[in-house]
Amino acid sequence: MKTITVNSRKGGAGKTTVSVSLAMAARQAGLKVVLADMDPLRSSTEILRSRAEAPSMLIETNAGKLWVLQEGCRRNGCDLLVIDTPTHPESEIIHCMTHSDLVLAVTRPTFLDLAAVRETIALVQRTTTPGLVVLNQCPPKRNGEENPVVIDAIQRLRFGKLPVAKSVLRSRIAYQHAFASNCGVTEWDVNSEAAADVLWLLAEISKHLALPRPEKDAPLPRALRRRPQGVSAVRTMQAALKRLVAG
Numbered sequence: 001m002k003t004i005t006v007n008s009r010k011g012g013a014g015k016t017t018v019s020v021s022l023a024m025a026a027r028q029a030g031l032k033v034v035l036a037d038m039d040p041l042r043s044s045t046e047i048l049r050s051r052a053e054a055p056s057m058l059i060e061t062n063a064g065k066l067w068v069l070q071e072g073c074r075r076n077g078c079d080l081l082v083i084d085t086p087t088h089p090e091s092e093i094i095h096c097m098t099h100s101d102l103v104l105a106v107t108r109p110t111f112l113d114l115a116a117v118r119e120t121i122a123l124v125q126r127t128t129t130p131g132l133v134v135l136n137q138c139p140p141k142r143n144g145e146e147n148p149v150v151i152d153a154i155q156r157l158r159f160g161k162l163p164v165a166k167s168v169l170r171s172r173i174a175y176q177h178a179f180a181s182n183c184g185v186t187e188w189d190v191n192s193e194a195a196a197d198v199l200w201l202l203a204e205i206s207k208h209l210a211l212p213r214p215e216k217d218a219p220l221p222r223a224l225r226r227r228p229q230g231v232s233a234v235r236t237m238q239a240a241l242k243r244l245v246a247g
């Protein structure tokens, strides 16, 4: 089982958005995923708690219980544990980072966010866990050209000591629709641009972590089994994920 800690020391950068989106995409693609909500604000819980599967995929907990949680997940054959963290306290964030296989440092491509992500990067570097900076809420490309704000952010991040994920998440309204429907963006509309962003990121992370390939006939989430278009959406995503991981 692999554990990912998602953090930013700055509020609103997108920790919950990244955690929920990745966890639900991986789950939809057939992996057994648990999302640990360690933020006392419980935003991930707010999004997912009404789901029938919530008891088996969503845990409201804190860093002090991480070891027990990881043992429980391992015993239950979990493939991936995603931890949505708060902005503080530092000691709890460090604890999660230390006991993870990968840390995602989420940041918006703005001057102040990029200044703040240095703190997250510094924390990662106090551990031996690899980290990846994830740019979130990036402006969309214009006529296929990358936005100068994103280019500038990547330049600035070059001087940090963590690699930057090639897949960036753009500002997309689909996240609001998905969360209001208690689901991840890939479940809401697998053909949306937001879903494509998340799938690229998941594929990149899958390579880093050597996550198991999704099974061909993985059981579908119950909510999707009821909707024929949902079934084909999951199959499309499984195929996309396999291609990306293989490539």
Ligand SMILES: Nc1ncnc2c1ncn2[C@@H]1O[C@H](COP(=O)(O)OP(=O)(O)OP(=O)(O)O)[C@@H](O)[C@H]1O
Pocket (backbone or CB within 6 Å): 008, 010, 011, 012, 013, 014, 015, 016, 017, 018, 039, 041, 043, 086, 087, 136, 137, 138, 169, 170, 171, 172, 173, 175, 176
């Ligand atoms: N890529 C995106 N596109 C559109 N909206 C986004 C995106 N990422 C985040 N948001 C929105 O920005 C707000 C903050 O995001 P989110 O709650 O994920 O951040 P956070 O880092 O978890 O915040 P907190 O520090 O409060 O836990 C939310 O309303 C969320 O829906």
Ligand SMILES: [Mg+2]
Pocket (backbone or CB within 6 Å): 015, 016, 017, 039, 043, 044, 084
């Ligand atoms: Mg949050």
